[in-house]
Amino acid sequence: MNAIVIDAFEFCRSNGSHEGVTPVAEMTRLTKDCADTSGTITWKVEGGTGKMGFPQMKLSVAGTVQLVCQRCLTPYAHTIDSSTLLMLGKDDQQADEIEEMIDDETIDVIVGSRSMAVADLVEDEALLALPHTPKHDVCPDSALLDKAKSEKISPFDALKGLKSE
């Protein structure tokens, strides 16, 4: 990924925008949580001005990563599609103040800087978008098991069938 570094405050003030597609393999923190390094993350970051005039960035990530199901321990494709509003404080203290003032849990307040690597922001967002406990909606093994169960006729029913004939 080309290392885009932005002045976060200037980026917001000028309504800047960057977008791109990054291979999962290039996100070393993300791949630690993945079964393999296949896939790509499509991302976009847009600067602007939010509530009460504070600088804010909208960060969106979408893509498919391979995770390991915690129920059956096999890999599966997990689709990420997430966007977050980040507001910028100049330092920890201002970030806390903004958080209190806007009182909005849908917005994360971070400490902005004059040189922020977009790649790091994107990777953070992708990491946050991962499920805490990755798992299949329906595990392939248990789906097979359920099918076998539902098709098996109970011995009792089989016996009843014999008697009635």
Ligand SMILES: [Zn+2]
């Ligand atoms: Zn599973």
